[in-house]
Amino acid sequence: MNIRQATQRDARIAGNLALLLWPDHTVEELEGEFSELIGDPEAAVFLAFDGEEPAGFSQVQLRHDYVEGTSTSPVGYLEGLFVKEVYRQDGLARELVARAEQWAQDQGCSEFASDCELDNEISLQVHLALGFSEANRIICFTKRIGKAR
Secondary structure (H helix, E strand, C coil): CEEEECCHHHHHHHHHHHHHHCCCCCHHHHHHHHHHHHHCCCEEEEEEEECCEEEEEEEEEEECCCCCCCCCCCEEEEEEEEECHHHCCCCHHHHHHHHHHHHHHHCCCCCEECCCCCCCHHHHHHHHHCCCCCCCCCCCCCCCCHHHC
């Protein structure tokens, strides 16, 4: 398995992998988002390949705002992680996260964080297996105000 940091020519590959994680988008939307991320010095995308076959990705960004459970800034933040089912249980997610962590450390970060939805038990178990510890559980609220009701 080969893992490398994505370049602009990889935006379509990253978009196609991300579509498997976030199917409520289009590949064009995700390709555009990943193209921006790849060009952003405060973000990185790592791609894993089995030969020429894309197998997974990790996406990391620097967060300068408060990150739950941390005490420093910036914090490296795992924004996305996906491994195709056929490549799971082989340590590929661990390698992709290790690359993201190393990138964050190279940017001066001493803390690394992530999140998942409260009901996403698989993601919770993956995070715990990757060495994350749970910092907090929250429920977020919104409401419309003014004339936009």
